[in-house]
Amino acid sequence: MNLKSKCLFLTFLGLLTLGAHAQEKAANADNAMRMPKGIKQPAQKAPPSNNWLQDADSDSDRFKKLEIYLRGFDQPMLEVGERYQRTYDAIKDRNWELADYQWDKIKLVINTGLMKRPKRTQNAEGIFLDGIWKQMDETIKSRNYGEMEKQFMVVREVCMACHAAEKVPFMNNRPLFRDLVF
Numbered sequence: 001m002n003l004k005s006k007c008l009f010l011t012f013l014g015l016l017t018l019g020a021h022a023q024e025k026a027a028n029a030d031n032a033m034r035m036p037k038g039i040k041q042p043a044q045k046a047p048p049s050n051n052w053l054q055d056a057d058s059d060s061d062r063f064k065k066l067e068i069y070l071r072g073f074d075q076p077m078l079e080v081g082e083r084y085q086r087t088y089d090a091i092k093d094r095n096w097e098l099a100d101y102q103w104d105k106i107k108l109v110i111n112t113g114l115m116k117r118p119k120r121t122q123n124a125e126g127i128f129l130d131g132i133w134k135q136m137d138e139t140i141k142s143r144n145y146g147e148m149e150k151q152f153m154v155v156r157e158v159c160m161a162c163h164a165a166e167k168v169p170f171m172n173n174r175p176l177f178r179d180l181v182f
């Protein structure tokens with residue numbers, strides 16, 4: 001074996017070991033289990049354990065825990081932000097299939113977010129889903145780069161308009177909207 005293939009072999013072994021470890025649970029410090037002070041959740045008879053849902057006293061408490069855990073509109077919006085970035089990258093790469101995929105996911109994420117925060121539905125549909133989302137979808141499918149550049153800039157404005165309408169205008173002053181331009 002020459003040096004290069006030895007190195008390759010060792011890297012391969014390393015990856016194999018990493019893979020095996022990924023299946024195991026991470027190590028824990030030897031501390032007692034207790035509920036966090038920072039969140040209010042239903043009281044339960046069972047002591048805290050990793051079976052955080054099974055431990056609850058009733059299904060109703062389990063649903064309450066899930067509602068807390070699944071949060072509100074912030075988490076879907078974090079995903080929308082990520083996928084918006086990926087849409088931009090895909091357009092730059094002229095990877096229309098990927099742009100189309102990301103754009104569909106953005107619609108799904110906003111809609112499932114609205115299941116949790118129905119007060120946002122009126123603006124989400126009125127400002128975004130029923131209008132600009134569809135126009136952007138058509139532009140992506142048309143694969144017209146020149147049109148796409150203009151359309152993306154309109155989408156950007158509309159994202160920011162909803163933040164203003166929903167009274168979180170401070171969301172707009174960030175690199176995502178400053179830097180991702182055509």
Ligand code: HEC
Nearest residue numbers: 073074077078081084120123124128159162163166168171
């Ligand atoms: C319903 C109107 C609405 C639309 C449409 C909308 N947003 Fe938001 N966005 C919000 C609200 C409201 C928040 C604040 C989150 C919260 O209240 O929990 C937010 C927060 C964000 C955040 C910050 C998330 C965080 O926690 O750091 C990003 C990033 C974001 N939006 C990106 C976008 C992008 C990109 C688009 C367009 C593709 C968009 N948003 C469209 C309402 C909207």
